[in-house]
Amino acid sequence: QTKTGIALLYDEVSENAYDIRLKLTKEVLTIQKQDVVCVSGSDHSANHRTVTLRRQPVGGLGLSIKGGAEHKVPVVISKIFKDQAAEQTGMLFIGDAIIQVNGINVESATHEEVVHLLRNAGDEVTITVQYLREAPSFLKLPLGSPGPSSDHSSGTSSPLFDSGLHLNGNSTNTAPSSPSSPIANEPKYEKRWLDTLSVPLSMARISRYKTGTDKLRSNAFEVLALDGVSTGILQFYTAQESADWLRAMSTNISDLTLQNMKMANKCCSPSDQVIHMGWVNERLEGTDSSQLYKFKFLALKGSSFYIFSTPPVSTLDWVRAEKIYNLCEVLFKIHKLWLADDCWLQANLYLGIHQDFDLEDQRPYCFSVMVGHGKSHFFNVELGSELAVWEKSFQRAIFLEVQRTGSKTYMCSWQGDTLCFTVDFALGFTCFDSKTKNVLWRFKFSQLKGSSDDGKTRVKLLFQNLDTKQIETKELEFQDLTAVLHCIHSFIAAKVASVDPVFIDSQSIARKYMYSN
DSSP: OOOEEEEEEEEETTTTEEEEEEEEOOOEEEEEEEEEEEEEEEESSSEEHHHHHHHHTTTOEEEEEEEEEEGGGEEEEEEEEESHHHHHHHHOOOTTEEEETTEEETOOOOOOOOHHHTTSSSSSEEEEEEEEEEOOOGGGSSSSSSSSSOOOOOOOTTTSSSSEEEOOOOOOOOOOOOOOOOOOSSSSEEEEEEEEEEEEOOOOOOOOOOTTOBBTTEEEEEOTTTSSSSEEEEOOSSSHHHHHHHHHHHHHHHHHHHHHHHHHHTSSSSGEEEEEEEEEEEEEEEETEEEEEEEEEEEEETTTEESSSSOOOGGGGGGGGGGEEEEEGGGGEEEEEEEEETTTEEEOSSSSSSOOOOOOOSSSSSSEOOOGGGGGEEESOOOOHHHHHHHHHHHHHHHHHHHOOOOOEEEEEETTEEEEEEEEEEEEEEEEEOOOOOOOOEOOOGGGGEEEEOOOSEEEEEETTTOOOOOOEEEEEEESSHHHHHHHHHHHHHHHHHOOOOHHTTTOHHHHHHHOO
């Protein structure tokens, strides 16, 4: 199914916007611009057309013009009146820029100069025109585009005011002249939407933000292809239109990502499947403590969480990730949801381990992934639905990895002894001597009643003795305490999910709010 519609293409340099037509298919977004094409009678270029108009006693030249050099735009035809001179030629169109009048070049002329020239050019006026493909939207030329189209008329001619040349100019001849009409073998012209840029959507990314900043574009976004080709800033007339197009493009990109995942998974063993992948923005702290954002491509595959600067296209690309973390040792956390324009939800979805974060992030739909040694990556996505998918995917990938791994053992120490600490999906927690392998203690997951740590290397685990019902404190020291705490969290959450999947679903903040919203 193809979606089409009129939008504006915003040029950040000139700060002008141009009318364009968008055509969205499953795999490609095409940008079209209007142009005049020769459809029969001649094969020469339709770029320049020279047309002779005979001024009529009633109706004059039968056209209106707008624009002028004083406003850095050419003078363009803004209206063509039915059954009058300009229309009868069949060769002039709204949006045509006037280049010459009776052989005089007017490309650098002001609005008033062109009006004067046309009004005083006699009964027969020869004009050369070229269709202006990028007519700034402030000229408000009609093309059936939605949005405001009121003309601000001041008493004088201005670029936003039509100077009508359908009235009689200074004509010396008051007798009716023969109408301007196309000659039989003259070329025929038509105004058409022509493809100017096609952006493949496979692995493409969307940004609603001004590059690297927290500033959200109003009803606008940019689509960037895998090879870096950009649509430019696509501006929409209403927030609703912008949201509809954003959703439609995101859906198509997601569907193509799913296809890519299926292809990749055909070459991977069952234990090394891609669970989810996609583009996000990573927040980086600038040297001047400002927040910078960079596109990153994340993937959850097999036992690992990958961070790439560009998507992995071949099997070899997977070893080229910027960062690779074991899924058992990461912790996914949602930070912020945007429920309404002025309502933020700060989310603390956290089983057991608490840490405060700087939540000064101005972007909605934020999540962080905490990794070993107390480090964290902060990400944000463009849509709430994407946040819900990442939440569910991390959960699924971690649970699968826990069940596949079965157990994880870490070296630790207490009071000078080198010990081993094992987290086991079936047995719970076991601590044994690394040399003699003698088991020092063992507890089920359900016996863990609490924990506290010094934020560096030491942790206290509080277990309830099944016989005496007394709390026993076990203290251990680890090199990478964060990784161990995340691993305990992953195993317990996976255990709960295997016993009571409904409970885990009920904890999903993103899904709860996105779908009720």
